[in-house]
Amino acid sequence: MKTSGLVELEAVLAVARHRSFRAAADELSVSTSALSHAVAALEARIGVRLFNRTTRSVALTEAGAQFVGSVAPALSTIREALDQAGSFRDTPSGTLRINASVGAAKQVMPVFIAYLQRYPEMKLDLVTEGRLIDIVVEGYDAGIRLAETVPQDMIAVPFGDRQRFAVVGSPDYFAKHKPPRTPADLKAHRCVRSRMPSGQIYQWEFERRGQAVRVDVEGTLTLDEPGLMLAAARDGLGLAYLTEWNVNADLAAGTLVRVLEDWTPPLDGLCLYYPGRRHAPAGLRALIETIREHADAVRERASSPAKKSRRGAAAKG
Incomplete structure (x- = not known):
């Protein structure tokens, strides 16, 4: 745990961030029991419970939320002063x-x-x-x-460098399906769909000559991790939409084939x-x-x- 003399405040903010004593203890490199004692000591000193604890969850009380909202900016300023001195x-x-x-x-x-x-x-x-x-x-x-x-x-x-996205599929897949020539052609293809962290399904984005297009692709497999999407494309389960960084090795080896390249302009890196x-x-x-x-x-x-x-x-x- 930080040795700034503000260990109890650091403990409260860490628990508030993670909603977990164990995760907060891991962040601060202390035992869960030491962290719990630090939080309990502060609660006892101010006479207010900051967290509602159950065996399954940790949540800020109303007083705890107000306390964290007031303390976090002040502690940030203190950290900055320590950083400046250091x-x-x-x-x-x-x-x-x-x-x-x-x-x-x-x-x-x-x-x-x-x-x-x-x-x-x-x-x-x-x-x-x-x-x-x-x-x-x-x-x-x-x-x-x-x-x-x-x-x-x-x-x-x-x-x-600047980065581009790429639509790729396996040679076996394209042996059975005609490669798409425009984004609209994707409606006739199986695609590996991508779920965003928000839970929404990502619509593939394209642009050419100032024309921007979004396609809500169809497919039997939806994933949320690029490595899994890459593996699915290699195995012929459908087309995938990934960054060049993820697919360049496969393109060079011939295990994946790229399509719609003229519809994926470079983006800032x-x-x-x-x-x-x-x-x-x-x-x-x-x-x-x-x-x-x-x-x-x-x-x-x-x-x-x-x-x-x-x-x-x-x-x-």
């Missing part, structure tokens, strides 16, 4: 809590590894989930998502984002610098073949 250290230390989608986390892992190797006193606590959250309310230092989903009041640091109204702690600033260095290295590698080609052509001329 930024004078020569080497960043502490823990960064980051929220990301599973796909984003997989793409950013090489940067995280380089970051931890460079700053051994830092710890990263990465939580992956599909739903978009308020990272401030949920107690995260930063998030990583596609640029188009980043809230406008956040500072965004671009990471990686991933961004790390964080609250603009806060002072960025030293550890986060160091991560941002590592991300930028990684992006520069990727661009340099991408441009190297072109440079070599031009030098070769000049030598032959």
